[in-house]
Amino acid sequence: MKFPKDFLWGGAIACSQADGGFDEGGKGLSTQDCRYFDSNWDFDTIYNVNAYASDITRERLNAAIADKGTEHYPLRRGIDFYHRFKEDIALFKELGIKVFRTSSCWARIFPYGDEEKPNEEGLAYYRAMFDELKKNDIKILLTICHYDMPVALVENYGGWKNRKTIDFYMNYVRAMVDNFKDVVDYWIPFNEINAARFGHWDGISIIGEEEENINQTIFECLHHQFIANAKAVEYIHETAGTYNVGSMIAAFTIYPGTCNPDDVMQEINDIRNSNWFYTDIMARGHYPNYAFRLFDKLNVKLEISEEDKEILKNNTVDFVSFSYYASMIASVSEDFEVTTGNMAGSVYVNPYLKKSDFGWTIDPQGLRICMNRFYDRYEKPIFIAENGLGAFDKLEDGTVHDYYRIEYLREHFKAIGQAMDDGVECFGYTMWGFIDIVSCGPLTMDKRYGVIYVDLDNDGNGTGERIRKDSFHWYKHFIETQGEEL
Ligand code: BGP
Secondary structure (H helix, E strand, O other): OOOOOOOEEEEEOOHHHHOOOOOOOOOOOEHHHHOOOOOOOOHHHHHOHHHOOOOOOHHHHHHHHHOOOOOOOHHHHOOOHHHHHHHHHHHHHHHOOOEEEEEOOHHHHOOOOOOOOOOHHHHHHHHHHHHHHHHOOOEEEEEEEOOOOEHHHHHHHOHHHOOHHHHHHHHHHHHHHHHHOOOOOEEEEEOOOOHHHHOHHHHHOOOHHHOOOHHHHHHHHHHHHHHHHHHHHHHHHHHHOOOOEEEEEEOOOEEEOOOOHHHHHHHHHHHHHHHHHHHHHHHHOOOOHHHHHHHHHHOOOOOOOHHHHHHHHHOOOOEEEEEOOOOEEEOOOOOOOEEOOOOOOOEEOOOOOEEOOOOOEEOHHHHHHHHHHHHHHHOOOEEEEEOOOOEEOOOEOOEOOOHHHHHHHHHHHHHHHHHHHOOOOEEEEEEEOOEOOOOOOOOOOOEEOOOEEEOOOOOOOOOOOEEEOHHHHHHHHHHHOOOOOO
């Protein structure tokens, strides 16, 4: 199988999981800096996705704002990319990636969120990083908001619950676009915008237990984000004169558990509510009819003005992207074994498929199916913004023999090639956490995705040394040969 020469093979991280330097360069406190972790918690507490132990409560938030340290806040440390990005980018160059996905940190640019002018030190950090990437001939895919926002906006204005936050977000977008429109190749305004329903603090920075009608709050916040997304599309189109803005959701590829028609109808509803709803609005430009049925069911009253409808209709995205880790099952019957999945509390086990160390279903064909479904629905170019295998890697004889990750990648890359043979227009792929970073849900370094090992443990102890895993050499060769010897 030979991939097109210009196919963009790359790697992805998020600022809050990698940068560190949480209180440097004039940066304000981010919502992600407030997520608490205790390395004494047991496996189930840390990895049981039903109730991430690190989820935010009012008490946890107040304690985090008062705490100036990093001991219980792994996302304040990351892997110190903030100070080490030059050497890391040299490694990325050696790996041979064509595109690097990261996110900019809102609180680095507007520390309290409501300033008039951006923080020059924050802009300087991105200018230095982007220049380094360009020097190494690596394209940039920038996520403008990857789960983090200035805590001050949440505390002082109610965050995404307040429509005013759209204006604050657009100040941030204008600062990034005005300064970097000539170096950023692709933009994603929001990471996994469907996190609003599945990871409240990550997606819309609300404390779920404090909301009277959580569904009303979720869809109001989401509406503000959909408008913000459209305004970002409009600004980039008009200012940068480029058509390179993408939507992004966590793809929950779902299968009916049996050929029982009730299971098929369950799958149609589940995939609408977990996936299509979000990309429909950003890629088609309006709320789909089935959304209003869902709102009725959830007792949600959403005011969508004529002006809002115009903004959504006139500013749809240029490509669609998603993260893909696993597939799931929809069924009206309860007799399925249960496991965990990305942001999904509990999912049914697929008897035909294996699972990762963390219970996530491993399904390469599911990626091919996901790609076909997205392309059939939107007929817009597709970018795979996240995919990869989180595993407990072991350092031995100075490296990591991660044959299991090579196997995962080989099978998923085959599936991408098959989807492209099916007629799907896909222009790139960024492997999630291709350099080990702090995991998003559990907040551990132990859950590693990288082809580059980082010598840090869950408490941030270690040399921080970067070490090439077996998969580094495999991915490097794969990119060099465009997958010819897959
Ligand atoms: C997605 C996030 C990423 C990444 C990924 C893996 O939802 O966009 O930030 O972390 O999940 O999840 P985890 O790190 O919890 O294994």
